[in-house]
Amino acid sequence: MKKFKYVFIALLIIAFSCEEDDGPVNGPLANLSVTPEVQDDGSGTVTIRATASGAKSFSFDFGDGTTGESLTGFIVKTYEMAGENNYTVTVTANGNDGSSLTETIQVTVTVTVEIPEEVGLLTNGSSKTWFLAASQPGHLGLGPAREGIDGDWWYPKWYSAQAFEKCGADISDCFCDDELTFSVDSTGELSYVLDNKGQTFFNVAHKEVAGGAETEDACYDFDTSGSKTVTISSVSGNVPEGETTGIQMDFSDGGFMSYYVGSSTYEILTITEDLLYVRTYDTMNADLAWYLRFTSAPATGGGDENLETIYDNLVWSDEFDIDGAPNPANWTYDLGAGGWGNGESQSYTDNPENVRVEDGVLKITAKASGDASGATHYYDDVTLVASGGATSTVEDFEGTPPAFTGFGGASTTVVDNPDASGENTSLSVAESTKPVGAEVWAGSFFDLPTPLDLNTYTSMSVKTWSPEVGAVVRLKLENKANADEFVEVDATTAVAEAWETLTFDLSAAPAFTYDRVVLFFDFGVSPLGDAAYTSARIKSENLYEFTYGRVEVRAKLPTAGGTWPALWALGANFADVGWPTCGEIDIMEHVGNNPNVTSSALHYPGNFGGTAVTASTSVPTATSEFHNYTVEWTPESIKFVVDDELIHLSFVNSTDTPFNSDFFFIMNIAVGGTLGGAIDPAFTEDTMEVDYIRVYQ
Template sequence: MKKLSKIIGLIAVLAFFGSCEKDDPTIGDIIAPTNIVVTTEIVGQDADNPFGDGTGIINFSARANNALSYKFVTPGGQQMSASGNAAITFTNVGINSYQVAVVAIGTGGVTSSVTVDVEVLVTYEPPADLLEKLVGDGSKTWRIKSEKKGHFGLGPVDGNVPVEYFGVQPEEKAGSGMYTDRYIFDRDGTFTHITDSTNDDPTYNPEGTVFGRENLINELGGVGGGTQQEADVLNYPLNDYTENWGLIAPGGVETLTLTGKGFIGYYVGGNHQYRIFDRSVSNELLITTNDGNGEFSWWFIITSQEPGEGEVDEPFSSVYNDLVWEDTFDVDGAPDPDKWTYDLGTGDNGWGNNEKQSYTNNPDNVKIEDGILKITAKAENGSYTSSRIKTDGIYSFTYGRVEVRAKLPSGGGTWPAIWMLGQNYQTDIWPASGEIDVMEHVGNNQNTILSALHFPGNYGGNAVTQSTTLPTASTEFHNYSVEWTPEFIKFLVDDKVFHTFANDVSTPFNADFFLILNVAMGGNLGGAIDPNFTASTLEIDYVKVYQ
């Protein structure tokens, strides 16, 4: 019966598209498109795989005389395309046949159409935990997590660094028509977009507004309107609607696909596919999609909790659980020379960052006392001393989990760091060697913990960074850690992930790195030093490496 209803619906659609319209003198001659030519390419199709590689993706290309745009109508929905090119994803597992109506649209909306029969293989079955996260008990509702930094932003096409070009601050896009949207993924494959979640009480009201990219947003087929703000269109009128959703995994990458005009957050056209970049955070998804202009990759953080609802974080699960190296600083005195060595002096130019301290190995600056390593920065007669210890040439490793339990110094100008440097730094000069900053903190921004990655193209002030808030950084011990794998690098505070970076063979983060602990003063990041500063200490309970 479902198949029959879809066929009847398709016939009705085609009958409508084949109807004629009278000329409208305000738009000139109305000419129906002619000579529609459609080509199809099943992704991964070859002699051994006649129905494709199992992703279910078919690339369509349509051309017609006098056509202004095109529409592709499938049993699951429809997709607009100004260029005539469309990548359509089918999600029913197995080899299935479909009839696709390709509609050429001319002046005044007059149309011509043809139908195309396609047959494609789908082998991907989504993991149960991802389905449960999206759907829940059938009543789970998602929204843009507007209270979180970087919940919306952009970067290069197919980029792997979230909001690499630009990310918004919390609530920055309030009033745009995005934050009141809600999204529901039903178990039957229906995607419901509520375009205004605030106007349904006491009675249902389908009216709402959305947020999107200029020109592209007109693909939604709303009544027009909205407010143009540079390349954005705010509060574009659009009623609630339903489409279909599915999960695919092209190239092994979990991807959420929406049919027709279905979208999340900010309308950018394109193929309506959202790569699931990170789903490790409870009640959250970090997703990204390329726009229809081929200009940017757009990033979104969505959550299934309403503002103010208490969140229960899923405990972080590491893939590395064998302890391979540690220092618990149990013996008072100097750091163990079998594990640590020193950087000494001022460096060639303030250690490359215009830092003001001179590093020493004096007990006043570095010692173990009562089971705690203490690195102390001190003001001494108008200058500053501190210490930097490292495992350079003693211990280095590739991949693993580093965990450091520490209490941070305070005071304007202090700059403590827990970090790692590529062991090949003497031959592959920084940034080619790579740098992983597990934790950085500056006293001039007391409650903020930073992570950073430095490598060619992204280093110094252009490093890949992220931050999280920690009000007790200098009054309590906390766990600072990094999970480093061939596929990703995740930064955590107290076992909560706040920064994820997609690692691959193109980065330097696939070779041996060594550990560094230090407290700098001033410099490019540390900033102005408080004239009343006397001394402050980085205290470390332990350093552990798991593989």
């Protein structure tokens, strides 16, 4: 891919305000001096050194909307805006007596950013038009912010973005025919035009911009005419490699991409010749991120196409016509809990109550198994401790409880002290629950109204009650506005089923703002016990594996909220190369919380999880009648079909994909998880029935 770079020569202009040298200013604070050093490598890095006699700390306003603090006066700032830009930097020295001195400097900084040509930068004078991926699930999605309400990349968050399928509904149909064109003029300037045919789909919170009165998201007449300039910059914050391109687009004059949430900045998550996947942040709620998926071609409908198969020779099948356990010549089992990274709530078994052949069909049943076990810990009296012994209570859970946010399957709430004895006789404590199926990094956090004072206090104590000796408790303090700023310290329990006080040494904590307390119990360990739900996952691995062909599965799907049945295939080299390198072919997936809509997907490097190649279709009787779910897999293409008619996804296969070697089948029902979602509290059990599976070549 050809890259275009903004290349400039860094210029440093320093304007010092003058102070008299014949005496201190504002008491003992005096002689503020600021020296910047701008890197000339295009990284945007500026090192600033500030000195002043009598200074306790230094505050920095970097002139780009961000600020910083330093006890020593030394700070490194990395600017993100591409090209050559001027910034006014204000440095304030804070004296021990409460006085302050301020110095202002000007810096000119160069940032070199590689711009993906697919945005439109093919050559000067070229253009590229993107269309909403109206036929794909997730063309509009709502998920956590990049730095997230839990503040770290403990799990692949945007995989769990909730998808809203808006095309086809009268109130939102204007959303689905938008055209977004990026162009480069003869001078190399990137511009953008949104053609939304005179109507804009508005988030209800922003309807006043269009003078709207609807009580939900709706289309309004809203003028978006005129070309906008586009500035490319690097994304700042907690952005792991592989989850984003690290590049964002800023549109001038209020420009936006199809869905109006007040934002003009879009982070590019994935970009290929055929896919543009972006994320933006709601200006009225920074914790909400909206996800938009675009393709390089207008959406085309299916429904009337018939599959002209090239495969007619039946080479393998299971007709499920012998009662009992599935045929051991065809099927083996995946066993265990957790869902392999999907945050699912079930434990897979080979029990007949979860998987059996009966009355000529395979029955995979998900069941509620009663009370879930796992690990429950309690904690109380979160307290800062100074080196001299002075203390400051952070939270004792005796008043209004803080708002807890759990992640990875764990949860926390305030309860009556279950063991008011020994080191802790208080009335109320926090209960942390980590059920079977939770991630090893599961935990919870609560935010503080004011930052912690780690200048005065050098450690934190927490009273804990754990069911066993040797449980690792991880304390993480974090800046809720910047997840890059944190400190983590571990402690280990020394007693079982009794209160003890754990102390976490914070003397080496970096000089950040800490206003979030995160606690992980049994860090790095999966809880043991009985899962709240059981199900089954059977597979043909090492028994039947194949390359290319037509696969037909006839099935009837469960209805319960939280069920997530799937008929799929995984690359047979999975054990050697891992996922997604091995490739994954999802013939059919269904979500009980979105009944009678089935989807198909392809996962492979560069397109997996939340950025997989996907499509969905309505099957009105999917949960009450049997339907045929088919994939036609050739060296040139992969097509997904329902009932031999509706081709709802066609993929161009090539030698560059993993879809040219053996795959094996998997059939299962997951419960909850990133796609299954909320589990119906009244759920008891539900079943997927499979009449047959056949392979033609």
